Amino acid sequence: MSAIIAIDIGGTQLRVAVYPRNSTTPIKIQRVPSRGLEDGVFDRLTALIDSVWPDEPVDILCAAVPGPLNPYTGIIIETPNIPAWKNYPLAELLSKKYNVPAYIGNDANLAVLGEWLYGAGKGHHDIVYLTISTGIGGGVICGDKLIEGFRGMATELGHITVIPDGPVCSCGVHGHLEAVASGPAIAKYVCEQIAAGRESSLGCGPLTARQISEAAHQGDELAREAFVRAGEFIGQATADFLHMFNPSIVILGGGVSFSGALLLDPIKDSMRRHVMDKAYLDGLEFTTAKLGDDAGLLGSLAQAHIKLSEK
Amino acid sequence: MSAIIAIDIGGTQLRVAVYPRNSTTPIKIQRVPSRGLEDGVFDRLTALIDSVWPDEPVDILCAAVPGPLNPYTGIIIETPNIPAWKNYPLAELLSKKYNVPAYIGNDANLAVLGEWLYGAGKGHHDIVYLTISTGIGGGVICGDKLIEGFRGMATELGHITVIPDGPVCSCGVHGHLEAVASGPAIAKYVCEQIAAGRESSLGCGPLTARQISEAAHQGDELAREAFVRAGEFIGQATADFLHMFNPSIVILGGGVSFSGALLLDPIKDSMRRHVMDKAYLDGLEFTTAKLGDDAGLLGSLAQAHIKLSEK
Numbered sequence: 001m002s003a004i005i006a007i008d009i010g011g012t013q014l015r016v017a018v019y020p021r022n023s024t025t026p027i028k029i030q031r032v033p034s035r036g037l038e039d040g041v042f043d044r045l046t047a048l049i050d051s052v053w054p055d056e057p058v059d060i061l062c063a064a065v066p067g068p069l070n071p072y073t074g075i076i077i078e079t080p081n082i083p084a085w086k087n088y089p090l091a092e093l094l095s096k097k098y099n100v101p102a103y104i105g106n107d108a109n110l111a112v113l114g115e116w117l118y119g120a121g122k123g124h125h126d127i128v129y130l131t132i133s134t135g136i137g138g139g140v141i142c143g144d145k146l147i148e149g150f151r152g153m154a155t156e157l158g159h160i161t162v163i164p165d166g167p168v169c170s171c172g173v174h175g176h177l178e179a180v181a182s183g184p185a186i187a188k189y190v191c192e193q194i195a196a197g198r199e200s201s202l203g204c205g206p207l208t209a210r211q212i213s214e215a216a217h218q219g220d221e222l223a224r225e226a227f228v229r230a231g232e233f234i235g236q237a238t239a240d241f242l243h244m245f246n247p248s249i250v251i252l253g254g255g256v257s258f259s260g261a262l263l264l265d266p267i268k269d270s271m272r273r274h275v276m277d278k279a280y281l282d283g284l285e286f287t288t289a290k291l292g293d294d295a296g297l298l299g300s301l302a303q304a305h306i307k308l309s310e311k
Numbered sequence: 312m313s314a315i316i317a318i319d320i321g322g323t324q325l326r327v328a329v330y331p332r333n334s335t336t337p338i339k340i341q342r343v344p345s346r347g348l349e350d351g352v353f354d355r356l357t358a359l360i361d362s363v364w365p366d367e368p369v370d371i372l373c374a375a376v377p378g379p380l381n382p383y384t385g386i387i388i389e390t391p392n393i394p395a396w397k398n399y400p401l402a403e404l405l406s407k408k409y410n411v412p413a414y415i416g417n418d419a420n421l422a423v424l425g426e427w428l429y430g431a432g433k434g435h436h437d438i439v440y441l442t443i444s445t446g447i448g449g450g451v452i453c454g455d456k457l458i459e460g461f462r463g464m465a466t467e468l469g470h471i472t473v474i475p476d477g478p479v480c481s482c483g484v485h486g487h488l489e490a491v492a493s494g495p496a497i498a499k500y501v502c503e504q505i506a507a508g509r510e511s512s513l514g515c516g517p518l519t520a521r522q523i524s525e526a527a528h529q530g531d532e533l534a535r536e537a538f539v540r541a542g543e544f545i546g547q548a549t550a551d552f553l554h555m556f557n558p559s560i561v562i563l564g565g566g567v568s569f570s571g572a573l574l575l576d577p578i579k580d581s582m583r584r585h586v587m588d589k590a591y592l593d594g595l596e597f598t599t600a601k602l603g604d605d606a607g608l609l610g611s612l613a614q615a616h617i618k619l620s621e622k
Contacts, residue, residue, distance in 0.1 A: 101585070245465050
C-alpha cells in the first residue's frame, strides 16, 4: 500500500501527516509552531517531512497554504507569517527534493475539497464554503469541479463588495465583506461603539470573536448586536453567492463560525431577505464545517486524491 | 453529413437554423416575430422547425431561452413574452415530437458558450460574459466548463448587490446591478435628473439607451453622466466577478454595450479602482461580444456540439 503526504502551513502550526492511499486516518502526524519560522522555514518543513517519511512508497505530496498562490505553477505569491516565501516555488522545491509529484493549494480551496470528500459536503456537487476568522476566505465547487480561475485566484469570497463606501479592507479596497464581518471587524465595531459611549461588559482592548461571543451569551447587548450586524452583511453576500454559484449547500467554517446561532441565525435571516428567488433556497443546506482543525490536512489529502485520479 | 438544429427564443424574434455538423454557416434559417405568440406558440415553433427540417439526419436540437429555466430537466420556469410557458417542459416536448435529443439553455449561458467556441472568447479557458440590455445577465466559463449550479440558476450576474439600500430590482431585491445599470435604469436616471431640473437635450419620455448614447455623442452632459454612473456600478461589480471567477477575459454583450467608449471607459476605470490586487488585471482581456444578433443561434449550436461530445 502506497502513501500520501499532506502538509498544512497553518497560522499557528506547521503540520505534516502521512496517510495510507485508501484511508483518511493518518499513519503518522507531526507538528511544530509556525511562528518563529521566518528563517530556514523550508529546512524546518523538510525536517518535519523527513520525520514522518514512511517505508511505503509515497505517491504525492500536497500542501495547504494560506494567502495568494498559483496552484498551476506551484508558486506561493505571499503567505502570512513567512515573509521569505514571496514568489516561492514551494511545489517544485518539494518535488525535486523528494522526487515525488508535489502540489500546493489555497487553504480555503483545499478546505472545500476536504469538506466535499470527507465532511459536510459529501454527496453534493455544488458547494459554497465560506471561512470566517481573522480574514474571510472561500472555496467553491461547481459541477464536481473546484473553481480556480485563470491564475488560481478565484473565489476570494471575502473580497466581494457589501458597502461601496464602507471601511477599508485588508486588501486596500473599501467595503468588502472581510472589512465588516471578519473577527477583527466584529471586535472593531464593539470598540467603536464603546468609545462612542455604549455600555458593555467588554472593555475596548484587543478582543477576540470568542470573547465577544461569550459576552453575548451572558446577555451583553452590544456583543449580540455586533454578531447580528456581521450576520446581516454575511447574509447579503451569501445571497450574492447563491446568485453566482447556485450551490446545494453553504458551509461555514473558521473560528468565528463557532459562535453558533448568535451568528448563523442573522446570516440565514439576511440571506433569505436578499435572495432574488426562493428557488435558490429550495433544497439548500446551510451548515457548519465538519473537519475543524483537520481541514488543512484533509484538504491536502483530498487534493492529492483528485490529482492522482486525473493522471 | 448529419445536421444540428439551433433555436433562439428571442425577445423580438423566434429563430430556427439548421447547421451542418461541421460548420457554423447555416444551411437554412427561418424567423418569425416573437410578439403575438402568446397562444399556440409551441405549434408556431414546430411549424418553423418543420419548415427548415433538412434531408440529412438531425443529431440534436438546442434552444436558447431567456429567463429562469432548468437546463438539466429542460423545463422553462418562466420566460418573458410567453406567459403560457410557465414550468414548461420544452426540451421533452421537442425531443418527443422529433425523436431527437433536445436541450434548452439560458440565453446568457449559451451566449458565453458561443463566444467561447466561435467568438471573442476563443482560446480562453476562463470567461466572464456580461450582457447589458433591458436586463443584465451573464454566463461564466471556468476551467473550460460552463458554471450552471445545482438547479442551473448560477451566474445571474445582474443580481449582485452594488448598493445595499439602492433602487428595487426587477427581482424585488434592493440595489442589484440590474436596478442601476440596465438600459431602463440608465433611462430612469436621466428622467429623474430632468424632473429635478437638470438641463438636457433629451425629453423625459420612454428613452432607449441608444437615444441617450446619441445625445451623449452630441455633447449632452447629462446623457454622458448617465453612462459614467452606470459604468461605475458595472466596474464595481466586474471587480467582484474578477475576485469570484478570476477570468482571463471579460466580454460585454447586449444592446447597451454598443454605446462603446462612453460606457466601456468608465467600466474599465471603475474596475481598476475596485480590484483587490493588480494580479487580477495581469493578462486580462476586456472586450465586446462578437456574435451580435447570432448569439442565440450560435450559442445553441455551441451547446449542441458540447452535448454531442459528452455522449
